[in-house]
Amino acid sequence: MNEEFDEIRPYHDSELPQIFEELIADPAFRQVVGAVMPGIPFEAIAGQMRACKTKFEFQKTFCYGLLKKIIKEATDGVTLDISALTDRQAAYTYVSNHRDIVLDSGLLSVMLVEQGLDTVEIAIGDNLLIYPWIKKLVRVNKSFIVQRALTMRQKLESSARMSRYMHYTIRDKKQSIWIAQREGRAKDSDDRTQDSVLKMMAMGGEGDIIDRLSELNIVPLSISYEFDPCDFLKAREFQLKRDNPDYKKTQADDLQNMQTGIFGYKGRVHFQTAPCINEALKSFDRSLPKPELFARVSALLDAGIHANYRLYPNNYVAHDLLTAAREFASHYTEADEKRFAAYLEQQLSRIDLPGKDEDFLRTKLLQMYANPLTNYLKV
Known part of the structure; x- marks a missing residue:
């Protein structure tokens, strides 16, 4: 059969x-x-x-x-x-x-x-x-x-x-x-x-x-x-692809993504x-x-x-940081904002790259957290 x-x-x-x-x-x-x-x-x-x-x-x-x-x-x-x-x-x-x-x-x-x-x-x-x-x-x-x-x-x-x-x-x-x-x-x-x-x-x-x-x-x-x-690994991949359009992830990269994602x-x-x-x-x-x-x-x-996204304070903070506005300030506290800013710096510090472009990488990380809110608002 x-x-x-x-x-x-x-x-x-x-x-x-x-x-x-x-x-x-x-x-x-x-x-x-x-x-x-x-x-x-x-x-x-x-x-x-x-x-x-x-x-x-x-x-x-x-x-x-x-x-x-x-x-x-x-x-x-x-x-x-x-x-x-x-x-x-x-x-x-x-x-x-x-x-x-x-x-x-x-x-x-x-x-x-x-x-x-x-x-x-x-x-x-x-x-x-x-x-x-x-x-x-x-x-x-x-x-x-x-x-x-x-x-x-x-x-x-x-x-x-x-x-x-x-x-x-x-x-x-x-x-x-x-x-x-x-x-x-x-x-x-x-x-x-x-x-x-x-x-x-x-x-x-x-x-x-x-x-x-x-x-x-x-x-x-x-x-x-x-x-x-895996946000920092994804941001790293964005810069690698920007700097080398032929960049391809290796099996070791896939394993690192799986392990980081799980634990x-x-x-x-x-x-x-x-x-x-x-x-x-x-x-x-x-x-x-x-x-x-x-x-x-x-x-x-x-x-x-x-x-049907569940939106968290991070999503609202990231959106406001990207747009340099405080449109969604009612959705998070000062503590939420500080926590996410500290988290961003921690993840950026984990990215090991020659010619590391911090501004580009920070923008990519912010987009990852802002896009669910952007899409939710459009619906």
């Missing part, structure tokens, strides 16, 4: 014993586990792995506890509001802005479990699957693979297969999915849905574009971090859903040219995401 998905899908529960043995035998995996779970004998962890009969059991045994520990140590609390969803038991495709490589989907799953719901399947780019053990681990953790390093023709075939997989997952498996609204994170927090993501989604399913998108039960999801631990301080974190877009899609003119139709659906998703 559905062998065409074997290369990209999460593992079936029946495959887990073999995969667990492969992970347990991998020295690199053992080393990482020792660092993440110090003081626990590896054989005890291996025994716990072997006792897990399903992916969900594995998540509850290992991932849930680790994520709760991160929430306790690196945040001031994580909240989820799904009150806009009329049918909590339906399978949804959550399309969200993208702040953190690992935690956007991970924290969402934790919050869903705490509301008595299932975890999501996660779309993850293969550029992040640097080592064989990472690829195995994410597929145990209900991830499906977005293949990126392909020729144009291969990319088209891969996108069509992934779309068919997503439709199959929502329609037949009744399993919710998380996918970012764009490839990679919006480094300046100006969150925009890429039409290409919607075009991929509309490759699978039956009927016209509206029918196919409706089948996926798409829900715009807003993710708001009070502090982005760095995030302050308050909030997840908020807009309603499923199916009702809104019914009012769309199906006879519109495809590019215009996709652009309108993208705009609909963007409006849902932008309108």
Whole structure:
């Protein structure tokens, strides 16, 4: 059944014993586990792995506890509001802005479990699957693979297969999915849905574009971090790209971003859903040219995401500092302002660059925190 998905899908529960043995035998995996779970004998962890009969059991045994520990140590609390969803038991495709490589989907799953719901399947780019053990681990953790390093023709075939997989997952498996609204994170927090993501989604399913998108039960999801631990890395990347248009991040950069994002301080974190877009899609003119139709659906998703940001004092302070005005002074205290100014200086000091352009870097950091407010105001 559905062998065409074997290369990209999460593992079936029946495959887990073999995969667990492969992970347990991998020295690199053992080393990482020792660092993440110090003081626990590896054989005890291996025994716990072997006792897990399903992916969900594995998540509850290992991932849930680790994520709760991160929430306790690196945040001031994580909240989820799904009150806009009329049918909590339906399978949804959550399309969200993208702040953190690992935690956007991970924290969402934790919050869903705490509301008595299932975890999501996660779309993850293969550029992040640097080592064989990472690829195995994410597929145990209900991830499906977005293949990126392909020729144009291969990319088209891969996108069509992934779309068919997503439709199959929502329609037949009744399993919710998380996918970012764009490839990679919006480094300046100006969150925009890429039409290409919607075009991929509309490759699978039956009927016209509206029918196919409706089948996926798409829900715009807003993710708001009070502090982005990777903000200084993103600012650094902006200057590197400005000074060298051919600059490309390395695997080591990706690993540093993942590690900093997971363990760095995030302050308050909030997840908020807009309603499923199916009702809104019914009012769309199906006879519109495809590019215009996709652009309108993208705009609909963007409006849902932008309108549901949780705004923090940082966002208002950053906006006022950028505009050299005090338009939003009623939304923060003097203490908030001082705290954010000190935070900015601390993050700037962490940027190690030859020819470091402090003014440029400060502006980029301010834009990251101001853009959510700018977009919210436009909606």
